[in-house]
Amino acid sequence: MEITLDILQKVIKKREPNSHKGNFGRVLLIGGNINYGGAIIMAASAAVHTGAGLVTVATNKENLSSLHSVVPEAMFINFFDKVSLTTAISTADVVVVGPGLGADNRAKEVLEVTLSNISDNQLCIIDGSAITLISENDSLKELIANNKKIIFTPHQMEWQRLSGIPIDKQIDDINLQKQTSLNATVILKKHHTTIYHQSGTIDNLAIGGPFMATGGMGDILTGVLAAFITQFKESSLDERINAAVYLHSYIAENLSHKYYVTLPTDIIKKIQKTMLKVISEQK
Numbered sequence: 045m046e047i048t049l050d051i052l053q054k055v056i057k058k059r060e061p062n063s064h065k066g067n068f069g070r071v072l073l074i075g076g077n078i079n080y081g082g083a084i085i086m087a088a089s090a091a092v093h094t095g096a097g098l099v100t101v102a103t104n105k106e107n108l109s110s111l112h113s114v115v116p117e118a119m120f121i122n123f124f125d126k127v128s129l130t131t132a133i134s135t136a137d138v139v140v141v142g143p144g145l146g147a148d149n150r151a152k153e154v155l156e157v158t159l160s161n162i163s164d165n166q167l168c169i170i171d172g173s174a175i176t177l178i179s180e181n182d183s184l185k186e187l188i189a190n191n192k193k194i195i196f197t198p199h200q201m202e203w204q205r206l207s208g209i210p211i212d213k214q215i216d217d218i219n220l221q222k223q224t225s226l227n228a229t230v231i232l233k234k235h236h237t238t239i240y241h242q243s244g245t246i247d248n249l250a251i252g253g254p255f256m257a258t259g260g261m262g263d264i265l266t267g268v269l270a271a272f273i274t275q276f277k278e279s280s281l282d283e284r285i286n287a288a289v290y291l292h293s294y295i296a297e298n299l300s301h302k303y304y305v306t307l308p309t310d311i312i313k314k315i316q317k318t319m320l321k322v323i324s325e326q327k
């Protein structure tokens with residue numbers, strides 16, 4: 045089904061007066077090597093601006109000062125420190141892994157530690173380099189084979205790598221077969237993104253456009269997704285995913301009336317206001 049604006053009204057809820065940060069979720073984001081620090085910083089910033097209660101970033105320590113100058117709300121751990129990483133994983137409500145992680149051997153090790161320590165009931169969003177690494181290593185695929193709460197967020201080339209389906213053959217019937225065998229949700233990002241939910245439902249996004257084609261645009265989606273998933277538990281997981289995917293492109297589309305390109309960081313700046321507007325229109 046096509047996702048429509050009313051999904052935001054349905055999912056985004058006014059906060060209870062006596063709630064605290066613990067009610068809005070612990071999000072752990074793992075990624076950002078020395079070349080791609082921006083990816084994990086933007087993802088973390090998006091999660092914070094979308095309302096995640098506690099955000100921790102596991103990244104290369106080279107990224108620490110930049111992280112704190114952009115988003116001091118986020119906590120830091122060195123992703124090569126296995127003890128800190130496994131402890132952080134055990135206390136997270138949602139784990140995001142992959143934005144800017146890179147695909148070298150050390151990145152693979154970080155991913156191995158991550159996937160080995162995610163419990164089968166823990167929700168994990170797998171993006172970017174982590175998708176590429178999993179595509180290349182069956183041993184990594186096996187680590188998540190029993191987890192029913194995996195969300196992959198590939199662009200079309202990443203989906204080609206993971207599924208073996210060439211981009212020009214990526215139609216619903218074929219994608220669905222592969223997604224079912226992965227036993228995961230697949231958010232196939234493209235012009236008019238398609239979401240193959242783990243529940244079996246397929247949903248489509250009819251908004252967004254080429255003004256979104258800037259590096260980092262998918263990275264921020266992971267943060268928005270994580271924050272929706274940890275916060276709005278009155279809605280089903282499918283609804284929370286749809287709302288996050290919709291909000292990301294909805295803000296971009298609104299910005300596109302004024303700007304030629306819509307930068308990921310510009311979208312982040314609009315998230316809080318847009319969510320408040322949704323709440324203020326509720327009866």
Ligand SMILES: NC(=O)C1=CN([C@@H]2O[C@H](COP(=O)(O)OP(=O)(O)OC[C@H]3O[C@@H](n4cnc5c(N)ncnc54)[C@H](OP(=O)(O)O)[C@@H]3O)[C@@H](O)[C@H]2O)[C@@H](O)CC1
Nearest residue numbers: 080081082083142143144145146172173199200201259260
């Ligand atoms: N600021 C930062 O730190 C940033 C860090 N980033 C991080 O970098 C890591 C690598 O991610 P990546 O997406 O940049 O590279 P990769 O996985 O090799 O895919 C690109 C290849 O696929 C092809 N392609 C075909 N269809 C496509 C489609 N629909 N959408 C996109 N590509 C498509 C494409 O074709 P071409 O452009 O050559 O025509 C090219 O051959 C990852 O961890 C990510 O998080 C980025 O987010 C950028 C900002």
Ligand SMILES: Nc1ncnc2c1ncn2[C@@H]1O[C@H](COP(=O)(O)OP(=O)(O)O)[C@@H](O)[C@H]1O
Nearest residue numbers: 199233234235252253254257259260261262263
């Ligand atoms: N032409 C387009 N139409 C609609 N959405 C687009 C278009 N180009 C890019 N996007 C959106 O931008 C994001 C790009 O994700 P991704 O390729 O993972 O970016 P990055 O890894 O650089 O952060 C996706 O959400 C995708 O749907």
Ligand SMILES: [Mg+2]
Nearest residue numbers: 172199262263
């Ligand atoms: Mg990406």
